[in-house]
Structure formats: C-alpha cells, structure tokens
Amino acid sequence: MSSQFSEDYLIVAAIDFGTSYSGYAYSTRHDFKRNPTEVSANRLLSGNYQSLKTPTCILFDSEKKFDSFGYQAQSKYADLASDGSKGYKKWYFFQRFKMKLYKTQKFKNFMISDENGKEMLALDVFSSSISYLKNDMLEHCKNQLTGIGENDIRWVITVPAIWSEAAKSFMRKAAEKCVCGTVDITVHQVEEDGKIKELKISAGNKWGGTKVDKAFFSFLESQIGGHSLKKYKREETCDFVELYQDFELKKRQLNESINLRIPSSLRSLISQSTTKSKFTLKFWKKSGSENKFNNDSVTLKNDKLKLKSEVVYGFFEKSVAEICKLLGDILKATKADYILMVGGYSESKILQDAVKHAFSSNSRIIIPREASLSVLKGAVILGHDPTIIRERICKNTYGVVCSTRFVDGIHPNEYKFWKDGMWCCGYIFQKQVTVGQTVVVGEYQTEDILTKFSDSEDLSIAIYLSPNEDPKYVTDQGCSKIGVLNLKVKDGRHLGNSKIKIEMSFSGTEIQAKATCMATGAVAVVYLDHPP
Template identity: 25%
Template sequence: MRPEYWGEEAILKATRHKDRKLLKNFKMFLCPYSMEGFYGMTYDPQNLKEQVEFADDGTTENKVNVIRVIADYLRRFHHHSIKYILAEEMDEIYSFFNRTELLEKYKIRYVITVPAMWNSLARDSMVQAAIEATMIKENEVNQLLIISEPEAAALYCEKKFTEHLNSLEGNINDTNFIVCDAGSRTVDLVTFNLQVNEKKESMICQIGDGVGDTCGSTYLDPDFMPNLQGDTYYDIDLPGKGIINFTGDSTYRMANGNKTLRMKNQDMKEIIFDPIVNRIFALIDDQIKQASKMDSKIDAILMVGGFSQSRYLQKRIKDQYKGVCHVSVPFEGVTAISHGAVSYALNPRMISKKSAGQSLGLEVQAPFYKELTDSAEKKVIGPNGVAFERGRLDYFVEKNQQLEGDRRTVYMKDVFVQYPSAAIIAIFSCDSRTGANDRYVTDNHAKIMETKIIMPSVNKRDGDLVKFKVSLQIEHIGVSVTIECQDPHINEEVRKITKNQRSSLKIKPKYSLNVASSKQSLASYSNTGYLFSITETS
C-alpha cells in the first residue's frame, strides 16, 4: 500500500473517510531498538504500532513497508526541490523531457539529519529509502551525507559561538557546552568541547554519551506562560462537540457550550507542563554529571529545536541552572540543525570524540578451535583440509575505546593471503549498544568497505602466503584505508608493469561513515572456505 495524501490533506481525508488509514510517526520504525534503549519505549512491533499510531490491519493489501512510505515522501520532496532550484534559482526551462539532462548539468547533493540515537543500520535504511526515491543512484551514495541532529546543531553553534556566549568571560577555548535539541516528540542532549587554537581555528569534540527522552512539545502549547497571580485559568479548545453532560469539577470548568475546557494556570503548570520540564532537567543533570566524572565543567546550554522557543521552558531552564552555567537560545534556534547540516555539506568533517562511538573491525580468516563453543557454527573447511572460522572480526578500534587526541593516529593490521588468490579486504563498523565488539559479524554490523586486489603473476608457488598491511585512519570526513602488499616479488612485478610509476601493490580507498556502502559482497563464502576458494557473486 502506498500513501495517497500527505500532511494536512491526509488528516482531512482520514477525518472525512473512516475507511482511510492514517499513518503517523512511521520514521520510528527505522530504528525501533533505539526507542527502547534510548527513549524507554518498547521495540515490539505490535506494541510500537499502537504507540506511534501505525495503521496496518495485517492484510496483504494494507501491508505497509516503512522504507517505501518514507521513499514516497522523499520522492515528492526531491521532485519539488529540483523543480524549484532549477526553474527558480538557476532560471532553467524545466520539464519532464529535459529533466535528466539538467540533473547531469547540475549535481545536487543532499544531507539528511537523523536523531542522535539512530544506529548505522537505521541510517542505512534511510539511505535505501533515498535510493528508492531516486534522490541518489545506488552507485552514487557519496552524493548523500547523513549527520545526527545534535552534531548539525553543534556545527551551527560553533560558527555562532561568540555571538551566543558573549556573556562568558575570557576566551572561548576549551568551552564545554550542551546542545539541547528540544523537538516536537523527543528531546536529545549531547555535550561538546570547543577548542580554538592560536590561528583561531576551531574543533569540536563530543564528550560523554548523548541522552534523550520522549518529552517533546507534541501535546503542549509552546506559547504557554502561566499567570500565577490570582485565580486565573487557561483555555483549551476541545475537538468535536466537546464534553456532553459535564457535571462540574473544582479543578476544571467548561465554557463555550462545553467546547472549551478551562483549567487553572497553577494546575496546568503542575499537572501538564512541569512533569515534562522535569524530565528535561533530568537529561541536563545527566550531562552535567557525565562531565563532572571527567573533571569537566559545563559552561553553557544551547537550546535549539522548535520546543526551545517555548518561553516557559526557557524560563524554567534559566532559573534551574542560574549560577551553574549560561543558558542561551540562538536567534535561529529553530533552524539551527538545518544551518549546521548545510555547513556540513559545504565542508564535510567529522566531530571528533574522546571515545570511539563505534567499533571498526577487519574481517579475517582465523583458525578454528573446537574449544571455543561459540565458533562451532562458523566452521568452514579450506581446500587443504584446515578448518577456519567464518565471519571473524579483528578490531582496529572497539566501541567506547579511549581515542588518542591526535586524529592522525593510524591503526594497522597484517593480513596473509594465499597466492594467487585475490585479496578481499572487508571492514565492518557497529555502533549498537550491545554486541558492538562481538567476535563475529552480526546483523548489527554494517560493511563500510570491501575491496578486491588481484595479484600479478610472479614466480611463486600456489598456496604461498603473501603479506598485506592494512592501515586505518579516522579523519574529518570518514575513514581512510591503505592496503599495501609487503611481498618484494609482487611489488617488483608492479614496478615493471607500471614502468616504475608505482613502487608497490597499494590502494588507498576513502570511505565516509555517513554514507551507505554497497550491499553486495565481492566474495561469498562456500563450503571450500573463504579466501582459499573465492566464489564470485554477479
């Protein structure tokens, strides 16, 4: 089933036609596990449907594929965007017939912001939706960048920091600030450290883990500012015909023919707003405690997102943390994430972290040991009868591992390949809260790189081991990998073939952690083992 209407039109149609199914909050299905682990919601599919009002009665004609639904929205957005950009901004005559030609002339790159707690699998699902929406081609995934919402907000705040924190004394080097992204449904917080060198060049580093809760403004009035002077009331317009046969209550009053609920401002504050605000306080306190454990002090809280414009929320946070840290609401706080995302697209760079936010591991062919019971189902037999483990990982960096302060740190592994087989190098990442450092490739691991190196014909015996060195470096934009053969005979042959233009069999692919990689493997496992006998996939 594909959506027929979107936005206000969809709500209107669903109201008028009871046989219509209304889909809401379906984006949550891309990362249901984060709903439980991060926001405290269940990831059971049936319960999640009820929590997010996902309409699906189980019949074939009404089955909903969430990626397809999101792709439908992105397709409409994509068509509208390119039509506006090409026709209005570039002054081109845009039509169906010259659309392809114009898209070749003007390369459009998208950057999508996602919730802080989305893992790599959820991000990859969003990329698949973008491919299905024809925003990008499957072989051009580098045209799509993905950045978390707090990171985008932090990049915006980095640019505007002096303006937002002009009340702070001294220079802003080594400043710790919390980005409080208060949205319609969720509130996400991440703490960052700002470093500014003598050349006025800045660098942002995330400290600690982000936190979040489902305490957004969906059911609150952002303009609410209680008047606690005297016996004042707050009016709430009720849907439909209002309340029938209302008998009266000391807390609530009815007006406008029982269509308006009048609630005391004090009760509105204590029953409706304060429980939400207190949950946000708990998130901020968590970030302050995390910083304290690292002997760091929070200097500022920057409020972004739609809910951050609530005058009542601003006042409560400023009052709560008066004397603790500065609280600032940037002028463009609602669009801070969008501004930061554009900044990221124009100058792609990664926000560094003091600890690894994900594991990065090399898939290796390790000897099989029957003493390790968890490896029994991974057993494969090579052509020489030797047993090996399949899907074994050897990590460059493990999740939560403390990282070196210098980004130029290079992590290295040695790989041995039997001549003349091709060298298949595959690197996986995982940012799952559980199992990120498992010994084997799991469903939570995402392949960020796979490359195949063909060895030239040299005077070697079949089965001789050829050594390759794999070096990995975490950079601003992603991961830089260098794979270089260490065998002198093969490297000598490479020099001959290239007429000394290359000194060794060496490749240096670069891969962004914020874009998807190909789902199709260059090699697959077979009963004869991996790397010993490679079964090519078409």
C-alpha cells in the same frame, strides 16, 4: 552522499525531517562567504499562523499514491473525513512516524501503520516525505534564483544523533531514492580556529514534544475512557484532527492558561463521563499530584476547555524531568560551560525555564532566536564546510574478521579449524577503532593483518561493528556485518604469507574502508553507510 564532495555547486540546501515538524533552508556560496549564518527558509501558512516548518504528516490515496504533505495533508484528510462517507478510511494518513525507526533494528521490507492501522512500506513513506520537501524547496529556490537545477545543489539531511546506525542507514537510502536524514544531546568543544571537536557520544531518548501530546491525550482518555477516545478518533476524524492542531499551536504559546475549542461531538462525551469537581483527579491520581489542582484548574464552558497553567505544566512534567536528569548526568561528566538549546522543543518556555532553573548557576544557557531554525542553519553551514567538524567520538567499535592460531582453553572449540598445517580459530574480531575513541575526521586508522594466500584465491575481508568496547568474536551479541573489502591480488606470483594493511577513515556521513596488499600494491576500497 559521498564523502568526496564536489566543489561545483551553487547552493547548499538542508532538509530537517523532524518528529513533529519538518522544513528546509538554503544559502548560496556567496551568502555563506558573506555571512555563514544567513539562510533562506520558506514560511508556511496554516490558517492565521505562519511557521518555518510544517507538520510531519503525509497522505496517500487508496492506491498508495502520494497526495500531500504537512498542513495540506492534515486539511485534506480532515475534509475527506467530514464528507460523511467512509471512503477516507481507504486513504493512508501517517503522522509522527519518524520515531518508529527508533523502535526497530530490522529495516528490510519494514512496514509502518497509518492512523487507521493500514500498512505501507516504510521506505516509500519516508522517501515520499523527503521528496516533497526537496521539490518544494526547489520550487521556492527557482522563484528566488533563476537558472538553478538539481545538479547545482549540495543536499544535507538531518537525522537524530542518538539513532542507531541501521536507522541512519535507512534514512540515507530513503534520501538517495529521491534526492540524487527527538531530543538528543551531545557535547562539543569549539577550538581556537572555530573548528568543532566532539567530546561525548550523543545521548537522549524519546522525551521531546510527542511526550507532551501523549500526556494530553492520556488526560482526555482518563475523562471519557480509552475505548471512547479511540472510537471518537475513528468516527469523528475531522474533529479530532482539528483538536490536535489546536493543542499543537496553543502548547507552544503557553502563558497563564490555554483555551482549546472542543467540538460538540467530544463535548457531549466529556459531559457524560465527568463532573467539574473531579475533572483532573482521575488522570493525576496515578502520580500522586492531584493536590496541585483546584476545582477550577480545568473547566468546560460551551465549546471552550480551559486548562490552567499548572495542568499544562503537568503534561510537560515527565518529559522535562527526564531531559534535565540526562543533562545533569552529562554536565557532571564533562563540566561543559555552555548549554545550547536548539530544535522545535527548545522553543517551549516550560522547558527553557526548567533548564535555566536547574543549570544556570553553573552553565550559561544559550537559546537562539527561532531555535527550531538553528538545526537547519547548522546543517547548511556543514554543507558548505564539511571540515568544520574536526574530531568525532566513535559510537561503535569497528573491525574486521580474521583467524589466529588456536589455543586450548582460550578459544572455543566450535571455531576450531585446520589450515596450512596448524589448528586455527576463526571468527576473531580484530578491532580497528573502539567505541568512545576520538577520531580525526578524514584521518586513517590503520591496522595490519597477516594472511596466507593460495595460488588461486583473491581475498574478501568482512567488516563488522559492535556496540561493545572489546568484542572477542564477530558472533558476539550486538555484532553486525556492515561491508566487505574484495581484494584482487592474483598476479601470477605465489604470495604465501603477506601483510594486508587495513585503513578506516571517518567522515560525518560514512566510513571509508581500504585494504592494501603490501606485496602487490593491490587496493580495495568500500564506502559504508554507518557513520562513526
């Protein structure tokens, strides 16, 4: 995914690899010229429910070979678990594994655990998931357009803007392995010519739909006990998967109440551990909100668990409150006129109502039809026109390592060294751009350094990033090396002191760094996997 986009393409295809659900969309160059928002997407069928996306879950066999993804993986795993044998536990079933990248900064040989605690290499799990979506999209596309091959397609993969640079780089590697990237909030300004300017660094956290699911299962845990729920999930896997699917569907269609089908295996556990009058009390007492419920707020009759709206709203409460708090902080800082809600969680009426109630008096709330598809539409549009993003906000400070004359009382003695007749201080972080700085996409940010060459040496210039505004040394906390410029300057001349021009250009997906020796004209270029 180089910043040098080839114009020899027929289709832009976008893959939205989501926390809960994943999908894809595409459009031809002809479609884009006629109507940029017109995209094609495949509707996936699960029972009686059609969706533009499929659950982000994947199944591997006991030999760690890919078997299925999405609805098919859920169904296959449930079937394996229901046959009465324990053989299914040798298979590897992963779901909602994307946000595990949010929790780590160490991605080399990074392992993730499946539903039964068995581990696989994260890169294999992610790349297999992307590969499935890519191949399914190709098959769908070939059915619609004849003669289409992989080389005719420009690919775009979405990743959360709030992810660390290391996580984004990991997703890039997973995509490159098979392709030839939550709640996050950012603020943009639409210019008069339709181009987009980023006004604020993306912000967010893990406050999306997974928090709602966690609250629901915490509620069940409060009724039957944590140990019992884990045992139930382990021994009645088929029933647990069906309950999970039922809640996923019903929470998106919330009206006054929802009815969940409770398998007999779970119904007996609930009956043994609770009575109707104290059904919800144990879960809600921790937050002091038990008085909101009546005795019939939660009822279990035969195989139906009825949850009234006030109970389901409680599952959303923490997630919605955190999102609204963050939105409020951002609006105070930016005075944005519009709030655009996109992504799967934005289709939740509870979240929509909360945002409207909190902010509609000062900002216009825009919720596109099929909000979950809007992310894919945006990705497809960006693929056709990468220049649509004009300015970005740097999420890190970038620079190079250099040395300077040592000054007693200012520089640390451990970085002191003797060179060319004077004491020098090494490990200096020379800034190229600063976190929070606005950069024009494709425009070089330039700084010069002065260095002294020996007759025999080429020059290696290490590039660093830091999350801090003013790092002094590349050894400061948070600094990390992200690349090296290897400048070959030997041409038989004694160069002595020579000026080196360092340039960095920021695109939407990567940084281009360039070093030029002003004495010889020698140039070194490197592309970095860390977007601004």
